[in-house]
Amino acid sequence: MAKTETAREPIELTGVGRCLAQIRQMILSGELLPGQKVHQGELAEQLNLSRIPVREALSTLQAEGVLVHKPNTGFTVARFNSEDLSEIYLMRRLLETELLRSIDLTKVDADELFQINCEMGEIPPSESPEEYQKSNGQFHFRLFEYSPLPLVRNEVSRLWYMSGFYRSLYLYEVEASKQVYVDHERIIKAVRENDIEELIRASDEHRSSTERLVIQRLGRSRPI
Amino acid sequence: MAKTETAREPIELTGVGRCLAQIRQMILSGELLPGQKVHQGELAEQLNLSRIPVREALSTLQAEGVLVHKPNTGFTVARFNSEDLSEIYLMRRLLETELLRSIDLTKVDADELFQINCEMGEIPPSESPEEYQKSNGQFHFRLFEYSPLPLVRNEVSRLWYMSGFYRSLYLYEVEASKQVYVDHERIIKAVRENDIEELIRASDEHRSSTERLVIQRLGRSRPI
DNA sequence: GGAATCCAATACGTATACATTATTGCATGA
DNA sequence: TCATGCAATAATGTATACGTATTGGATTCC
Structure with a gap:
């Protein structure tokens, strides 16, 4: 060795x-x-x-x-069909909502999130998808780290990895990454304004739209 | 071999x-x-x-x-403190509620659940705890099997095993097993009457009371 | 006496080797 | 031509073996 x-x-x-x-x-x-x-x-x-x-x-x-x-x-x-993916996204919605609710937003360093989002915005998703994915993951999990629920966070992390490949499917849509950037900005704004309900709404809509993209893309690709 | x-x-x-x-x-x-x-x-x-x-x-x-x-x-x-256990029960509540909501209650064989509960009632929990635990698990998972959400079910199953030892802690309370039996009867009744909301309420209260017992017992035992 | 140090015993992580089970390709027959 | 059976091949599952890190205790030093 x-x-x-x-x-x-x-x-x-x-x-x-x-x-x-x-x-x-x-x-x-x-x-x-x-x-x-x-x-x-x-x-x-x-x-x-x-x-x-x-x-x-x-x-x-x-x-x-x-x-x-x-x-x-x-x-x-593991191969997932659209029903499987829906289950994963369902679990993510339930668990991530709890994570967000458990965070004391006044403690969150919103500037750091902003920073991460900017860096992500610089990465061309279709050229270096794994870089992009990593940065995207960082954004979300940096926020989740403020939650005092480590077991829930672990489970969300597991779900994240579980569907990692499928999530990467939509990165090649040109519009998608722009939308991600905007969604993240909305999330950051909610954090800055200590608005938990808006934060949850923004996260839900962000997650839903990526789910839509993934499942759309899944339908168009050969049976994976 | x-x-x-x-x-x-x-x-x-x-x-x-x-x-x-x-x-x-x-x-x-x-x-x-x-x-x-x-x-x-x-x-x-x-x-x-x-x-x-x-x-x-x-x-x-x-x-x-x-x-x-x-x-x-x-x-x-793995050693869990009461906060960890609360997280596990929190996740169970969220995910099990989804499982129950997804079930078509008209398809459920309530008699079989009744049967399982009766058998469980015959087992003395403090004498053969692992038998009792197994039967108890059967009751819940037999119901969950009617759900079309296999991934969620798997995760609930994992959470169940994760806290298995701690759940067994309260089996030695004499009153506990009687309460479990009654709770299950209420669940069966809700199934029979196709009353999803009552089923969820009953399950929630059942779960909450076992959580209380576990955490109570955890406080009284030596640092496990 | 207590703390730090060194050493041996123990247990871990992994390479190699072997037995057993799938799988592939081909030959045979319907 | 296609299906079927068999043999050779490959890949899996596990036992054995070995180097190395950790740990507990004896020894030494302060």
Whole structure:
């Protein structure tokens, strides 16, 4: 196990951790498509690991709902139809609303959110989709971090990752990213004005419109 | 790998699967207490397996929130304080309400629910708590099975298991099990009368009272 | 006596190796 | 031509083995 350079952040220098991050990334980026089989041996080779840590990462991802496992046959990337996605968005609406309600808006650094949104606005979504996605996630979860409900936040995070690939589908719509930017501005404004109800409304509408886009796009694409 | 007797149900004859079920059971029964360390070697020996499938099962349970993992140190049973438990019950309320709302009550076999509740009533909770718990779970999930929202149901199921040990804490209160029986009867009645709103009210109050009991009991017990 | 240090024992993380189960391709027959 | 059966192949599931990090305790020093 090559250990390079100086002392680095002690977070996750275990093989399983790297593997987890890598596979998540591969799904996000479309390198592994829904329904596709995940070959343990290939992955192990790519990551310079044996199949043991790879399998542990795959087990984890299966428990998270990102992969599906069939004994003696292996793992495949989870495939969601529009009903599945609606369920995910339903759960997100319910849980995120609770998160938002639990936040003390006077404590929120709205300028930081503004900053993140600006940076996101600079990224061309169709050119560097994974950068864009990451920035978009940062925006929402930076806000959620102010909530004193860590378990709810974790679950929202899980739902977010679960549908990550599908969310990335609409990034190629030119209008979409502009709308996202505007939606975020409305959210920031609500935060600034301490208006919880408006914040929830804005978040709901933002989420609904992305849901619409995803499901629209899903219908137009080949059976994923 | 000893393969006994005739063809059995093809469900999960893999070692990891057995291991998963076993560890879940050990937590439910209190054989593994919250905060306690989970020794991979011991478990492997008990289950006649190597540490490989055991570790996969542990990874899965960590992803489910039942265990906590610290690199190079191992797995411990997750410990929840009353705030954590409140979060779990909050999520259950939100998600279970959606499940109930999505059910076509005219399709529900209320007699079967009645049957399950009767059987549960026969089980002495303080003598065979795991039997009682299983039956109790059956009652609720048999109802949830009528919902067309499988992902939501899965998540509710996860939350159910996550707090399984803590839920078992109140089973030793003599009055509690009687109250559970009565609550279930009210739920069945609402199903029979196709009264969704009353069903939701009854479920909410049932859940709230178990939450109260759990948290009460948590306060009285040694720091678990 | 208490704190810091060093060492051995223990347990963890992962590589290698093997047994078992799917799967693929091809040959055979209807 | 298409279906069927079988053999070779590949991939999965798990046992064994090994290097390494952590931990508990004895020893030393203050």
